[in-house]
Amino acid sequence: MRGHTSIWFFSGILLLCYGLLITATGLWELVHPPAVEPVLWQLHAPIWWGGMMTAGGLFYTIRFRSHH
Template identity: 45%
Template sequence: MQKEHQVPIWFFIGLILTAYGVLIFGAGIYGLFHPPERIALSNLHAGIWWGALLLVLGITYSVKFRPSKTAPRPAPEDKSNKKSAS
C-alpha cells in the first residue's frame, strides 16, 4: 500500500507566518492612526515592517511548499500498469 503524501513542515510554517503577517501588519497600520501608548520607539512603526517581513516569508513558504507542488507525480509505469490492468 502506498503511503499518503506528507505535507512538508515548511508549508505549515508558511501558513502561520502569513496569518501572523496579516495580523501584525494590520495592527501596525492601525497604530499609524492610533499610536500605542507607553511603547518605546513606536515612531519607527516596527509592526508594519516586521508584519510585512512575516507576510513575505509566509507567502514564499506557502507557495514554494504547497501540497500540489511537493506531492510526487505518479510514475509513467504506474499509468501503463493501470491501463493494462483495466
C-alpha cells in the same frame, strides 16, 4: 517526507497569518496611536516586521504547497 504536506508549508501558513495580523495592527496604530507608546514606537516595527513575515509566509506557502 513522503505523502505529507511539508512542515515548511505549515510554517508558511503560520507566518502569513501572523504577518497579516501584525501588519494590519501596525497600520491601524498609524491612524489611532496607542495611549501608551512602546519605546521606539516611531520606527513602526509592526509594519515592517509584519511585512517581512507576510512576504516570508507567502513564499513558503506557495513554494511548499501540496501538489496532490
